[in-house]
Every structure is written in structure tokens, then in C-alpha cells.
Amino acid sequence: MTAHYDARETREQAAREADLFARLPEVLRAAMAAPAYAERLKGFDPAAVTSRAALAGLPLLRKSELPAMHKASAPFGGFVAGAPGSFARLFTSPGPIFEPEGRQADPWRGARALFAAGFRPDDIVLNTFSYHLTPGGFIFDASARALGCAVIPAGPGNTEQQFELIEAYRPVGYSGTPDFLKILLDAAAAANRDVSSIKRALVSGAAFPPSLQAEIKARGVDAYQAFGTADLGLIAFETEARQGMVVNEDLILEIVKPGTGDPVADSDVGEIVVTSLDPHHPWIRLALGDLTAALPGRSPCGRTNLRIKGWMGRADQTTKVKGMFVRPEQIADIGRRHPALGRLRLVVTRERETDAMTLRVETAAASDALRDEIAATLRAVTKLGGTVELVGPGSLPNDGKVIADER
Template sequence: MTDHYDALETREPIQREAELFSRLPDVLRRAMAAPAYAERLKGTDPASVTDRAALARLPVLRKSELPALHKAAPPFGGLVAGLPGSFGRLFTSPGPIFEPEAVHADPWRGARALFAAGFRPGDVVLNTFSYHLTPGGFIFDASARALGCAVIPAGPGNTEAQFELIEAYRPVGYSGTPDFLKILLDAAASAGRDVSSIKRALVSGAAFPKSLQDEVKARGVDAYQAFGTADLGLIAFETEAHDGMVVNEDLIFEIVRPGTGDPVAPGDVGEIVVTSLDPHHPWIRLALGDLTAVLPGTSACGRTNMRIKGWMGRADQTTKVKGMFVRPEQIAEIGKRHPELGRLRLVVTRSGESDLMTLKAETASPNAGLMEAVVATLRNVTKLGGSVDWVEPKSLPNDGKVIVDERS
């Protein structure tokens, strides 16, 4: 029994980086065979995109754009060169967003996450993610079978039927939301049903607070978290070290300032952007709208890929002020026009019957001229008036929030 899925997980980071970027030009060429990518990446020479600096110059594709793209050019918004019939399964998620499943083994890259959570070939896994139209159930089903596990395709709900399956097949593993795991354990205890065969779990799709982690652990289940999306599959996962989440292999993972495609400084909270290297269905700089930050160093488990803190909130902090939308990219534009400023945070409050905007701006050299210029830029960019408050450098929280709505 080995500690790692394969040697890719423990290679030198510089070796991984070189291998990923050696593959990227060909993936870009394949992506640009699709009309929407051809338009978005017009003028890009794929052969020149061989490092992170070059990749960061390409435009991001925001997940929030996908419903409109898919509606305008169904089913995949012109972002996929292959026809629907070239894929294995075809799904939909709210939006609607239409997601195809590739036909190769482990199309959602989840076997590594299950292995890191202690699942092994020959295990029986109770999969309680939904199998109806959305890809969740099939993501974990395909990943478990790629690892060599047998899967009970239970889906969520109907605990009585779940108990019968558990008592008959004695699964050692659970995959599903942490909420339903608690429901299952509670119902079993109340009904006197034996679910003690379940010893480990890979959970996703909902918050897993420390209190619930402790409760599940006390009931004999060793549970690990995974972060993924219906577009990309499993992106990052916990390991036995429980020291953050390790980014999956075959992905180029970036963290950018919300509202931009600009990478943040190491350790800063920002929006997750992922480039996948699946030649059949590549994603180029897909901005997920989720916040996280990179952790320094490598995991104590021996895996050498980038570690992240996990999900830290949403990057899309768009809010409406006086009937007009104010967006994170507008705050980023103010920062670009005034590079002498540090972090920025727009605070929206209410006084009487009026909305008020205050831009908190870090600066080491406050002065009246700069104040006047930033106030003017705030009005020019947002088309709304507001005030500016100077704050000390590094005093604003490192939480990725650039717009905070404090109206009750």
C-alpha cells in the first residue's frame, strides 16, 4: 500500500511546472479550434504561451458568462470543438450551463482525491451525490471506478433504502455532501441500523465546519474535503496531513485579483482561475468566482503541488448602489489608474434614504492632491459619487473582498 497515487504527486515543483507549460501550447491550439475561443484568443500565438507571465496576458473566461454564451450558441457556447456525440454523457447545471463528460478514464480527475482520502481498489463506495441531469453523481462515480472501487449509485435522500444497501454491501467509503452524511448517521442511530462499515468519506458541495468534522470523526468516520466544479471536476483535495488542500495534477491553477486577470501576490486572497489540459475539452483561464489563497511550502503528506486554504467565499461582490451596479473590476480599474495605492475596499452604507460609498484606500503618502484625483476617478469609473478614506498600508483585511455592502 503506497502513500501516493503515483510519482507525479511527489515530483519537484519545477519539473511539474515545466511539464504543464510544455503541454499548454498544443492545448491552446486545440481550444482555438472552437469558434468562441478563436475569437477570444485572436492574435495569440500558442507557441509563445510557455510560462505563467504569458498565460496571465490571456483574457479570463468568467463562469458567470457561460449561461449567456450557451444560450447564444447552444449547447457549449462555441467553447468546445467536438460535437455532443463525441462525449460520453451530457449534463446541465443551473444557468443553464451544459457540461459534457469526456470518454477517457477518470474524466473528472477524482481518483487522486479519493486515494488521498484513504480509498483503495476493491473498496465499496456509497455515492450519495445526485445522478439526475447534473454531473455530481457521475463525477464521484467515475472517479471511484477509475480507482478500482465498486460504487453503490445511491444518490441523496431515502435513508431507509440507503440502510438496506449499506447493511447488504457493507461499503467502507462514503462520497456526498457533509450534510447528508450527518443525516445518514443520525437516522441510523435513531432507527438502530448498522452503518458502522463506513470508515472514510470524501465530502464536497457544502460547508464542513470544524464542529461537524469533530462529530463525524467521533462517530468513526475519517472525512476529507474536496473542492471541484461541474465544469472541471476535482480541483483540489485534502490529504492525511489536513494542512490545506493540494491542487490536482494536470491543472494550471492561478489566483487573481477579483474583477481582473492579474495574479495576486503570494499569500493574498483572490479569485481562482483554472486552465485544464484535457485536449478533448480544454478550459483556458476559467475564472470560477470562488476565493482562496496559496499556502506556503508543500504538504506534510509529501505531495509537492501547490496548497490552498480551501474555499474562502465568492469573488463576485457586485452590488447595486443608487440603482446602478458597482463591480469588482471597477475597483480594480481605480487601482490601475493610481498604482501608488495599495489594497482598496469600497464600503457601501446607508444614511437616511440615501446610499453612500466610501473607498478605503491604503497609502503611505496621503495628500490632498491624490485625494482629489482618486475621488474623481471613483466618480468617473462608477458614475457615482463617493468619498475616499486613507488607511495605513497592509491594514485592510487580506480576504479578497473589494466591495462590502454594510446596508442592513
């Protein structure tokens, strides 16, 4: 039994980067055939975008902006060149955001995530993600079938009928949320039903804390996590090394400072930005609003792609202070105006029944004059007054937060 899905997973990272950025210009040309990308990328030469530095010069597309764009220009906001009928399936997610499924094999790039979790051809998989309108069920269904598995399209709920299917078909694998896996195991134990055939699982869509991981493991199921979205499919996944998540192939993943498109320093927490090399439905610098950090070195499992810590919270920390929105982009602007500063964090509290702001700033050159300058910049940028607290370098947590609402 091979340890890896294919040889691409173990190639040198330099070779992977060269391949990705050799293919990127053509993907950019395909993207710019769609009117929204043509407008956003006007003035950029696709042939010149052949490095991470060049890619970082392109504008971000924030996922939080998509619902308004899709509403204004249905169904895909002008970001897809092909007609809806050229795709295999058409979905919607809350927002609404409309997502097409391509006609190619494994359109959501999930087969290698299942393989890393121990699934193999001819396995039977109980898929409990929803098949109704949203793409979750079909993402894992298509991925399992691309791997050569047979799929029970169970969806969530209706545990009694699921027990009948499990006892008849004896699936070895489960895909779904970790919460529903626990519900299924608990209900089976209470009803004295046999679900012992399920030995492995790929879970996503909800938190999977260590306590639940231990409980699921103790009940005989080896469960792995995957991180993905309805837009992009599977982005990163756990392997047998259990040391972070390996980024999927055919994606360029960046980690940027919240509120900017600028790369973070090595190992710093930042926002996940993904560029997909699918010429039929490319995403160019899609900022997901999710936080993570890169892990140094290679995975002990032998896969050589970038590893991330997994989901570490939300990057969209916009909050309202005294009736006005304060955004991460504004805190980033303050940092740009004072480039000698380290990390910045705006802490929002309540004092005497009114909102209060304190901007905590890392600096090695604290002075009253600097504090006053930053306070003036804070007011100029946010149109709100606040206190500035100067702290030493490395004092603020490396958690990606630039706005902490503590009210």
C-alpha cells in the same frame, strides 16, 4: 500500501511546471479549433504561451458569463470543438450551463482525491451525489471506479433504502455532501440501523465547518474535503496532512486579483482561475468566482503541488448602488489609475435612507490632494459620488474583498 497515487504527485514543482507548460501550446491549439476560443484568442500564438507570465496575458473566461453564451450558441457556447455525440455523457447545471463528460478513464480527475482520503481498490463506496441531469453523481462514480472501487449509486435521500444497501454491502467509504452524511448518521442512530462499516468519506458541495468535522470524526468516520466544479471536476483536495488542499495534477491554477486577470502577491486572497490540459474539452483561464489563497511550502504529506486554503468566499462582489451596478473590475480600474496605492475596498452602507459609498484606500503618502484625486476617479469610473478614506499600508483585511456591501 503506498502513500501516494503515483510518482507525479511527488515530483519537483519545477518539473511539473515544465511539463504543464510544454503541453499547454498544443492544448491551446485544440481549444482554438472551437469557434468561441478562436475568437477570444485571436492574435495569440499558442507556441508563445509557455510560462505563467504568458498565460496571464490571455483573457479570462468568467464562469458567470457561460449561461448567456450557452443559451446563445447551444449546447456549449462555442467552446467545444467536438460534436455532442463524441462524449460519453451530457449534463446540465443551473444557468443553464451544459457539461460533457469525456470518454477517457477518470474524466473528472477524481481518483487521486479519493486515494488521498484513504480509498483503495476493491473498496465499496456509497455515492450520494445526485445522478439526475447534473454531473455530481457521475463525477464521483467515475472517479471511484477509476480507482478500482465498487460504487453503490445511491444518490441523496431515501435513507431507509440506503440503510438496507449499507447493511447488505457494508461499504467502507462515503462520497457526498457533509450535510447528507450527518443526516444519514443521525437517521441511522434514530432507527437503530447499522452503518458502522463506513469509515472514511470524501465530501464536497457544501461547507464543512470545524464543528461538523469534529462531530463526524467522533462518530467514527474520517472525512476529507475536496473542491471542484461541474465544469472541471476535482480541482484540489485534502490529504492526511490536513493543511490546506493540494491542487490536482493536469491543471494550471492561478490566483488573481478580483476584477482583473493579474496574479496576487504571495499568500494574498484572490479569485481562482483554472486552465485544464484536457485536449478534448480544454478550459483556458476559466475564472470560477471563488476566492482562495496559496499556502507557502510543501505539504507534510509529501505531495509537492501548490496548496490552497480551500474555498474562502465569492469573488463576484457586484452590487447595486442607487440603482447602478458597481463591479470589482471598476475598483481594480481605480487602482490601475493610481498605481502607488495598496489595497482598495469599497464599503457600501445606508445613511439617512440612501445608499452611501466609502472607498477605503491603503497608502503611505496620505494627503488631501490625493484624497480628492481618488474621489474624482471614483466618480469618473462608477458615475457615483463617494467618500474616500485613506488608511495605512496593511490596514485592510487580506480576504479578497474589494466591495463590502454592509447594508
